[in-house]
Amino acid sequence: MKIDPNSSADLSAQIAQAIRDAIVDGKLIVDERLPSEAEMADQFNVSRPTVREALKRLAAQSLIRTQRGATGGAFVNRLSFPDAYAQQITTSTLLLSMNAVSFDTACEARYALERACAPLSAQRRTADHLATMRAEIHRQQQPGLTDEAFCDSDVAFHRALVDGAQNPVLSYQLAGAVEGMQPLMNMITFTARSRNQIVSLHTAIADALERRDAPAVDDTLKELSGYTQSLARDVMAKRAR
Amino acid sequence: MKIDPNSSADLSAQIAQAIRDAIVDGKLIVDERLPSEAEMADQFNVSRPTVREALKRLAAQSLIRTQRGATGGAFVNRLSFPDAYAQQITTSTLLLSMNAVSFDTACEARYALERACAPLSAQRRTADHLATMRAEIHRQQQPGLTDEAFCDSDVAFHRALVDGAQNPVLSYQLAGAVEGMQPLMNMITFTARSRNQIVSLHTAIADALERRDAPAVDDTLKELSGYTQSLARDVMAKRAR
DNA sequence: ACTTTTCTATTTGTCAGACATTTAAAAGTC
């Protein structure tokens, strides 16, 4: 691991990259302890604050964790699924909110990916997944529900659908697609009528999953996708006035 | 934005989280300048190195960028698609390599998502996308190609397929699924015969895309998925001996 | 001999102050 003091990049960025590469390439394995900050400062010929800035960069990506005390130090962290979920969601949310991505584009991507999970979910979903979906459908019918709470429940419903595929990698990927879109979905005002429509589509999806009827799930998801986009278009049109 | 000096969390982590929240909630908008490090140190009642560690955390997530000089400082960064790609790939790669995810699970997720893009790509792919795919197929037929170079070309081929859908959000999501699997794919030894088989499937995909024949693309992808899994199973079996 | 307490060394977390470097704008010069 070498560092170039004359490079245009910051020293802390270079050091972070060197360690990151070592982790990705498997030269540093999970739970392995890195040298102490003082030792690294020596090795890289920089000061301790510079090493610390590099370590904080890695900590922000959940690549390392640190522990104080006698046997403490920085350790290569096993990137857990929950950590990866969280990062995926933050990144996706910001990407959508900062880049003038049209609702249609985001919606198309989301439903395309979700429909990819549907056949697997129809095949493998457990009674638990179905129960979660039914419970969320019930919640969506509560009268006093705010738009935000309705969206939250919507996310939980779709998450259960995706989790039904019993493939953690799929669930991880979809977390970004489904939850990252929430701020965009929150912009939609759900009238009583549109809520009823969505609830009936959700019910159709749950029914089809119960029958393990993959084509029916797919058709209904397609319909839901189209309906969501039409709702969004209405909102845009109203806002234009 | 408030900080609790008695919290168990590091001060720099708290400060980073406070700023991150402000960005996600839209209280800080793109290209807005944050106060100088000295000012923030005052505001949060911490030292400048602590503020700097917080800023480095945010920089690691591409949430801010810094500029030196008179009018310099830290600015809220527009998270670009390339930046998001890079993060997505790193996270996915590490997630797969650190969590004993079976090849089948990863492969299933990857092809499920890729097949979701196929119909859109059949509809919208340009001549450019096709040309890229043909070029990669040609490269895959070179005799002296290493397994790694073959995998690289494979990734480029599939990336062109996904990009054909002309939906940047899809491309972003698929980047993790396709490129994150590369270390796993690199474990497979491609014999001359298996390469021929893969090339012929790639050719069939390109042909079907040229005809805009979505069902044929889907069928061939399904076949390719099955073939890849059978190759992996062979490798595992050989390694077991 | 065993348990409990105290001490100690190590390591990260934080602070203060200083200097180097970069950069844009203001001031000066022709």
Next chain:
DNA sequence: GACTTTTAAATGTCTGACAAATAGAAAAGT
């Protein structure tokens, strides 16, 4: 007016120090 020099502000880096946490060794007590 165009060019050069100066200046001020900001980040980047270094040094040295102390605080706090923590595990293990040493000491004390039973």
